[in-house]
Amino acid sequence: MNKPVQSQFAFIIAGGGMAGLSLAYYLSKSSLGDVPILIIDQFPKNKNDKTWCYWSDCTEEFDKIAEKSWDSLWFHSQSNQSKLLNINPFQYRKINSGDWYEEVNKALSTKPNIQFIEAKIHSFFYRGVDVGVSTDQGDFYASQKVFDSISPFKCDYENSKHIKQHFLGWTIESHFPVFKQESADLFDFRVAFDVECEFMYVLPTSPKKALFEYTFFSGKIRDKNYYRDKLKAYLLAYYGFGEDDYDLLEEEYGVIPMRPMEEQTQNLHAKLIKIGTSGGFVKSTTGYSFLRTQRILKELVLNLETKNHKAFVLKEFRFKKWLDNVFLQVLIDQKIAGSKVFEALFFKNSPQKMLRFLDEKTSLREDLSLMLTVPTYPFLSAAIKLFFKGNKLP
Numbered sequence: 001m002n003k004p005v006q007s008q009f010a011f012i013i014a015g016g017g018m019a020g021l022s023l024a025y026y027l028s029k030s031s032l033g034d035v036p037i038l039i040i041d042q043f044p045k046n047k048n049d050k051t052w053c054y055w056s057d058c059t060e061e062f063d064k065i066a067e068k069s070w071d072s073l074w075f076h077s078q079s080n081q082s083k084l085l086n087i088n089p090f091q092y093r094k095i096n097s098g099d100w101y102e103e104v105n106k107a108l109s110t111k112p113n114i115q116f117i118e119a120k121i122h123s124f125f126y127r128g129v130d131v132g133v134s135t136d137q138g139d140f141y142a143s144q145k146v147f148d149s150i151s152p153f154k155c156d157y158e159n160s161k162h163i164k165q166h167f168l169g170w171t172i173e174s175h176f177p178v179f180k181q182e183s184a185d186l187f188d189f190r191v192a193f194d195v196e197c198e199f200m201y202v203l204p205t206s207p208k209k210a211l212f213e214y215t216f217f218s219g220k221i222r223d224k225n226y227y228r229d230k231l232k233a234y235l236l237a238y239y240g241f242g243e244d245d246y247d248l249l250e251e252e253y254g255v256i257p258m259r260p261m262e263e264q265t266q267n268l269h270a271k272l273i274k275i276g277t278s279g280g281f282v283k284s285t286t287g288y289s290f291l292r293t294q295r296i297l298k299e300l301v302l303n304l305e306t307k308n309h310k311a312f313v314l315k316e317f318r319f320k321k322w323l324d325n326v327f328l329q330v331l332i333d334q335k336i337a338g339s340k341v342f343e344a345l346f347f348k349n350s351p352q353k354m355l356r357f358l359d360e361k362t363s364l365r366e367d368l369s370l371m372l373t374v375p376t377y378p379f380l381s382a383a384i385k386l387f388f389k390g391n392k393l394p
């Protein structure tokens with residue numbers, strides 16, 4: 001990384017992870033592409049530290065670097081019923097973060113106005129009309145805006161009522177070809193044995209290579225060995241694999257908040273703007289944010305270009321947020337197994353409708369018809385509970 005020679009910029013991006021680099025990338029391609037921009041991160045981004053998956057029914061910005069895409073996905077219920085979901089015209093796509101960092105850094109390296117610094121950020125502050133970032137390498141100032149992707153999102157990781165997507169995944173290479181690459185396993189609830197929402201997620205990328213991820217949508221984070229033991233047990237039970245039958249290529253671990261943004265939606269008047277996970281870009285009911293972040297930031301840059309400062313960073317659909325909260329309250333209450341909720345949704349609705357619903361693209365009529373397919377009592381009880389708590393999750 002090059003050390004910047006100046007301390008004054010038009011924009012500073014605090015945190016050069018997925019959201020920070022995406023913003024720099026879209027800025028670099030816009031009419032603001034030549035203004036001085038500084039990206040600050042405490043670590044270089046050159047490792048394959050994550051897998052980013054998303055579904056889409058059209059061409060997206062980074063499709064060309066996807067390792068693999070699938071037109072169909074398996075859903076295995078807790079009671080051993082399996083359904084192959086043909087998601088056409090959608091595709092489910094997998095990008096390796098290592099490839100993505102390389103692609104984005106390559107594009108940014110052609111822009112001399114975009115500088116990087118490796119530094120630990122301590123705080124943000126205002127100095128006159130500028131907004132400043134204080135780091136262990138000194139202070140830096142932005143005349144227009146600082147984008148913050150480092151502030152912690154309000155989620156208490158110890159609180160079992162705060163739902164998180166927590167998972168540990170292994171990319172393995174088996175010693176013999178066994179994986180059917182045509183379809184991925186989006187939800188394998190055969191591993192669930194109680195009401196907690198837990199499932200295996202399997203992405204086969206070649207006859208010998210696949211990513212297995214033991215995943216929870218729940219409040220109680222486990223010790224990493226717990227997920228590892230589940231992975232070993234699954235590989236043995238469903239593939240007959242002992243530890244000598246495969247090589248472990250990579251491990252990934254994540255805890256993603258599944259909560260709505262509590263703070264007021266920010267508009268572009270603000271000088272300090274939260275983006276990425278910090279800015280509530282994660283869809284609360286799925287824990288996905290890669291494609292959502294791309295869409296939000298593309299629009300944000302468009303609004304910056306046109307000086308549409310009244311525009312909101314996040315568009316809020318109140319009814320959809322309420323639906324998300326009811327869903328999360330159902331997961332918190334555990335009056336019904338998480339697997340049964342997903343089973344009802346995916347077995348009684350078309351996968352296309354479900355994917356559009358999760359993308360917040362369904363009409364009110366479609367939302368209402370979806371609501372008729374969920375188990376009545378737990379959803380009604382969750383809705384009543386939320387009503388008396390002013391639509392606030394615990």
Ligand SMILES: Cc1cc2nc3c(=O)[nH]c(=O)nc-3n(C[C@H](O)[C@H](O)[C@H](O)COP(=O)(O)OP(=O)(O)OC[C@H]3O[C@@H](n4cnc5c(N)ncnc54)[C@H](O)[C@@H]3O)c2cc1C
Nearest residue numbers: 015017018019041042052053120121254276277288289290
């Ligand atoms: C293992 C894993 C797998 C995931 N898979 C998917 C998926 O398949 N699909 C999907 O949609 N989403 C997925 N997500 C969720 C989400 O897309 C990622 O978490 C994504 O990286 C979030 O982007 P971000 O920019 O908010 O955070 P990050 O990418 O984590 O970026 C934040 C950056 O800030 C830097 N930073 C933090 N504090 C400081 C500081 N004090 N000073 C300087 N720098 C600092 C960090 O080094 C980091 O680079 C996954 C998350 C994880 C953890």
